[in-house]
Amino acid sequence: MIRFYVAHQRFDAYLLADRLNQAGIKAHVFNEHASSIVGDVPPDVAQPQVWLAREQDCERATILLRTMEADAARGGSVRCTHCSEESPANFDLCWNCGALL
Numbered sequence: 001m002i003r004f005y006v007a008h009q010r011f012d013a014y015l016l017a018d019r020l021n022q023a024g025i026k027a028h029v030f031n032e033h034a035s036s037i038v039g040d041v042p043p044d045v046a047q048p049q050v051w052l053a054r055e056q057d058c059e060r061a062t063i064l065l066r067t068m069e070a071d072a073a074r075g076g077s078v079r080c081t082h083c084s085e086e087s088p089a090n091f092d093l094c095w096n097c098g099a100l101l
């Protein structure tokens with residue numbers, strides 16, 4: 001296992017892990033509920049993290065991450081009409097409830 005990415009938002013971590021898994025790169029999200037302890041421990045320990053199962057996937061995962069960041073930079077966010085959570089504008093489905101955006 002190798003730590004690949006420290007996210008600021010839980011949905012960032014999940015989106016990345018989903019895309020990685022879709023690309024055949026085994027990825028896991030850790031610390032999804034840990035942000036409440038920010039302040040007691042270094043932030044990079046408390047924030048949601050994406051870990052790769054195989055270190056050799058790191059290069060492909062980095063390319064995918066850069067692509068996602070470029071997409072997101074074009075974006076902004078959209079609010080779900082079902083649950084009112086914000087999702088990045090490049091999402092097709094709400095990250096929270098799965099409704100079509």
Ligand SMILES: [Zn+2]
Pocket residue numbers: 080081082083084085094095096097098099
């Ligand atoms: Zn929703």
